[in-house]
Amino acid sequence: MTDLLLRNVRPMGGTATDLLVRGGRIAAGPAPAGTPVEDxxxxxxxxxxxxxxxxxDKTTFHLPDWLVNxxxxxxxxxxxxxxxxxxxxxxxxxxxxxxxxRAFLAAGTTRVRSHVDxxxxxxxxxxxxxxxxxxxxxxxxxxxxxxxPQSGILGRQGTDTLLxxxxxxxxxxxxxxDPCAIERDPVRHLDIVFGLAEKHGKPVDIHLHEPGTxxxxxxxxxxxxxxxxxxxxxxxxxxxxxLGDIPERDRDGLLARMAALGVAIATTAPASRPVPLxxxxxxxxxxxxxxxxxxxDTWTPxxxxxxLERAMLIGLRNNFRRDDEVAIAFDCxxxxxxxxxxxxxxxxxxxxxxxxxxxxxxxxxxxxxTRPPRRxxxxxxxxxxxxxxxxx
Amino acid sequence: MTDLLLRNVRPMGGTATDLLVRGGRIAAGPAPAGTPVEDxxxxxxxxxxxxxxxxxDKTTFHLPDWLVNxxxxxxxxxxxxxxxxxxxxxxxxxxxxxxxxRAFLAAGTTRVRSHVDxxxxxxxxxxxxxxxxxxxxxxxxxxxxxxxPQSGILGRQGTDTLLxxxxxxxxxxxxxxDPCAIERDPVRHLDIVFGLAEKHGKPVDIHLHEPGTxxxxxxxxxxxxxxxxxxxxxxxxxxxxxLGDIPERDRDGLLARMAALGVAIATTAPASRPVPLxxxxxxxxxxxxxxxxxxxDTWTPxxxxxxLERAMLIGLRNNFRRDDEVAIAFDCxxxxxxxxxxxxxxxxxxxxxxxxxxxxxxxxxxxxxTRPPRRxxxxxxxxxxxxxxxxx
Numbered sequence: 001m002t003d004l005l006l007r008n009v010r011p012m013g014g015t016a017t018d019l020l021v022r023g024g025r026i027a028a029g030p031a032p033a034g035t036p037v038e039d040x041x042x043x044x045x046x047x048x049x050x051x052x053x054x055x056x057d058k059t060t061f062h063l064p065d066w067l068v069n070x071x072x073x074x075x076x077x078x079x080x081x082x083x084x085x086x087x088x089x090x091x092x093x094x095x096x097x098x099x100x101x102r103a104f105l106a107a108g109t110t111r112v113r114s115h116v117d118x119x120x121x122x123x124x125x126x127x128x129x130x131x132x133x134x135x136x137x138x139x140x141x142x143x144x145x146x147x148x149p150q151s152g153i154l155g156r157q158g159t160d161t162l163l164x165x166x167x168x169x170x171x172x173x174x175x176x177x178d179p180c181a182i183e184r185d186p187v188r189h190l191d192i193v194f195g196l197a198e199k200h201g202k203p204v205d206i207h208l209h210e211p212g213t214x215x216x217x218x219x220x221x222x223x224x225x226x227x228x229x230x231x232x233x234x235x236x237x238x239x240x241x242x243l244g245d246i247p248e249r250d251r252d253g254l255l256a257r258m259a260a261l262g263v264a265i266a267t268t269a270p271a272s273r274p275v276p277l278x279x280x281x282x283x284x285x286x287x288x289x290x291x292x293x294x295x296x297d298t299w300t301p302x303x304x305x306x307x308l309e310r311a312m313l314i315g316l317r318n319n320f321r322r323d324d325e326v327a328i329a330f331d332c333x334x335x336x337x338x339x340x341x342x343x344x345x346x347x348x349x350x351x352x353x354x355x356x357x358x359x360x361x362x363x364x365x366x367x368x369x370t371r372p373p374r375r376x377x378x379x380x381x382x383x384x385x386x387x388x389x390x391x392x
Numbered sequence: 393m394t395d396l397l398l399r400n401v402r403p404m405g406g407t408a409t410d411l412l413v414r415g416g417r418i419a420a421g422p423a424p425a426g427t428p429v430e431d432x433x434x435x436x437x438x439x440x441x442x443x444x445x446x447x448x449d450k451t452t453f454h455l456p457d458w459l460v461n462x463x464x465x466x467x468x469x470x471x472x473x474x475x476x477x478x479x480x481x482x483x484x485x486x487x488x489x490x491x492x493x494r495a496f497l498a499a500g501t502t503r504v505r506s507h508v509d510x511x512x513x514x515x516x517x518x519x520x521x522x523x524x525x526x527x528x529x530x531x532x533x534x535x536x537x538x539x540x541p542q543s544g545i546l547g548r549q550g551t552d553t554l555l556x557x558x559x560x561x562x563x564x565x566x567x568x569x570d571p572c573a574i575e576r577d578p579v580r581h582l583d584i585v586f587g588l589a590e591k592h593g594k595p596v597d598i599h600l601h602e603p604g605t606x607x608x609x610x611x612x613x614x615x616x617x618x619x620x621x622x623x624x625x626x627x628x629x630x631x632x633x634x635l636g637d638i639p640e641r642d643r644d645g646l647l648a649r650m651a652a653l654g655v656a657i658a659t660t661a662p663a664s665r666p667v668p669l670x671x672x673x674x675x676x677x678x679x680x681x682x683x684x685x686x687x688x689d690t691w692t693p694x695x696x697x698x699x700l701e702r703a704m705l706i707g708l709r710n711n712f713r714r715d716d717e718v719a720i721a722f723d724c725x726x727x728x729x730x731x732x733x734x735x736x737x738x739x740x741x742x743x744x745x746x747x748x749x750x751x752x753x754x755x756x757x758x759x760x761x762t763r764p765p766r767r768x769x770x771x772x773x774x775x776x777x778x779x780x781x782x783x784x
Binding site for chain 2: 302
């Protein structure tokens, strides 16, 4: 039983108060005698963050040498470069993902959804690595694994069997990838993805980079299957760039269907291409949440395991300038992320798991725009990091 | 005479070497006996940064209270809100700009172009404040002032006279603002702006937020006047958003004319709207350089006086992922900024002013994507900051 009394903290930047934790959960009422006390020094209290779309297995940020990126411009260039680099270097997804998961925890993230590569080169090696990381982090950080066919399913025979194996081994979610643009046979691709979901009784999270009407067509097929298979509330579409570059009327038609089916959107809010706008999605009552995508991997040199930085980038991408808008950007990396990914017992209300972050900021908006050091990170009521450094 | 021998540094991430400074400038040859030595510990050496477009006078980042942003969506809302907020709070542009200039220096920026508001409410008060800051920073940081009619010239009688006064007082550059969208009379606006430039023999830097063909029309008029008045190489267009949302053929036609006239572009590379793409501008041999725009002011809560962060945002906006592309993003906040603004004696070659930054990074790209603390900042050969803190 983990008990803690956090004295003098300002939840979400509001009035200073004390926060009681009993048995690892936020509790109401007075603190029993003997409860350990931590002085919050008037710091801003936030619920610990949710990383809704990353690739723990891909990162190179823990390696001693800087990886010089010389990759070509097409998505296929990036996929091929990565597969070849891995084969050449013997990249260890277990080591990489553990280093990244720990960095996320030190920066205040206690829930992570990670897509994890499954392909005919690496087999389920990455799944094994990230499953080991999940075990190592158990009790400190909740990690969801998406079995992700990064190199496609149809072009490499045996990938469907590997995905099936990954799900049997413990992957939580069935992944998918660009049914038209990469797979070139959307029906066959989606039938495999949704077939695996049905077989294993697991949800779906599909990477959909496809632009414009092609992406809208793939999305249409995804929604059709979500309804036909009764998978309401169990499907996420990651990126959904098409929702940023089709006419608003078409976009709103798709959003209305997504809302009715409880299909959520994971966004990284990239600056360089059209994206689903957070305000439009929320107006349509579609859950949209944030993620970093890969962090310092063979795809991109950018990224940081800091969800406040991702909230800032979501705010910048969506031109969120008002404090109430910046709060929405923060929601994308906190409550909306928990809702979209299905992480339970989230938040600052009594009964929620006591996953908490303290930062030195006057307001929630300031925390997002300045991304101050994490003074304290609490997971399940236990203090796990101070001043950015893990305690264990 | 400021002499210094920087031992064991890696210029731009290259091979470790020693760098000699004599009389405040980078020098070749062996160090004379008695030259003060600083151990660079193998750190990455960069030329100090150039902030090409900011508003030192507007910031609220030094104030004790967080400014809650509740401003409306239109540019006019932001202009009016700011003017009213200032009148209400007695905002001191001198104090604000000095705090911000010092923060820029601590983060490695030794050259700054600041637009400074001139309007019928504040008169030339902001110019006076930033001129005082320029004096205070003399020898440490070079600050250019643009006399900037933030509330327009035509709608507020007397603004032209105030701009004239500001230029007589020491402002270096004539500013302008959206000749069509805000001023609603592009010819009269530009005639005043270019008339002041002619009268004072000073260059021009015009804020052009106007989108699409309207912006392209204003740009066309600006280029026409640049040629007619022989102002080649003395005009900057800030933002130039229109170049991001007109057909490529039209864009390239304008870029070709800009190249021929030596008209440069200042970009903040915002994530939320079309922008001139850096690659297209450079392909057309148009100088494009970076700036933060306002930092934590009544317009926006975002921003940081860190040009490495701006380089990262430029990289993200332009989808610069390869190391050679990230180097271009850095060029926008260094050499291209110096060229576009006309800051002289810039760079790491012998003869250049010894304005230098040391950071802990394995490569230039890593410095941009991780934005590490500034271990050392040198201005004119003098060590002015260590580990992010100014020495004086």
